[in-house]
Amino acid sequence: MENILTKLREVMTGDEVVNTVLEMVKIPSYPGIEGQETETAKYVHEIFKKEGIPSEVYEVVDGRCNVVARLKGKGVGKNILLTGHLDTVPLYDMEDGLNPKIENGNIIGRGTVDMKGPLACMVLSMAALKRAGIELDGDVVFAGVIDEENKSEGTIELLKKGLDVQAAIVGEPSELNICVGHRGLEWFEFFFKGKTVHGGKQEEGINAIKNAMKFIQVLEEEVIPKLKDNYHPIIGASSMNYGYIKGGLQPSTVAGECLLK
Secondary structure, eight states: OHHHHHHHHHHHHHHHHHHHHHHHTTTSSSTSSSTHHHHHHHHHHHHHHHHOOOOEEEEEETTTEEEEEEOOSSSOOOOEEEEOOOOOOOOTTTTTTTTEEEEEEEEETTTTTIIIIHHHHHHHHHHHHHHOOOSSSEEEEEESSTTTTTTOOOHHHHHHHHOOOOOEOOOOTTTTTOOOOOOOOOOOOOOEOOOOOOOOGGSSSSSSHHHHHHHHHHHHIIIIHHHHHHHEEETTTTOOOOEEEOOSSOOTBBBEEEEEE
16 A cells, blocks of 8 residues: 555645645636536646546536546446535625735635535545556446535436446545545425405415424424434434525415415
């Protein structure tokens, strides 16, 4: 192992990794940008192309593209996937987020940690293996995917295409802790349709807010207790949260609609 690490250090410098992160951060890939992640995907593709590693950029939805590359191994071992998302959150109050800088040994810029830094490390680790002429027993596959911050459409499309891998490393920030499991996240929207009438004639209407309340009560009594029983030794039990509810038009009118998220 030490011999392999020595060879890799001979062909890849820390400065090259840092410069690649800086260049990736300069490329905007947040919502509102045309194609959003596509320019970042093309940048990654060009690195692989330069290193002689087969790579593909393909559209997933609305001009937004994944980038996938494969470094072939000897074909006698398991294949591993290195993956992460190309999109970032918006700049918000980060005025200079697309002009990254180095302060006290840290790169400051939008998406540096989540997760263009990890992506750059994954891409260049494959480049280092190729440069050093190190052939692993199995393949190393890279996938830069779109839309992690919303619906994860990039990963869903990746799975639909099929992946011949037996393990995966996801570069999400974890303070360098190795996380072997994740509960995941699923968002639900429930829409309740009632009948709007004046508040003085409530018996003629159907109050959608009341129906939403009844639904929540059923969840509290019959569903949430079962979540606690489904306990995983590493990641614990699942949880459920009501984060948004909106219904009705005004206090004097029976609510004809209600939305729960």
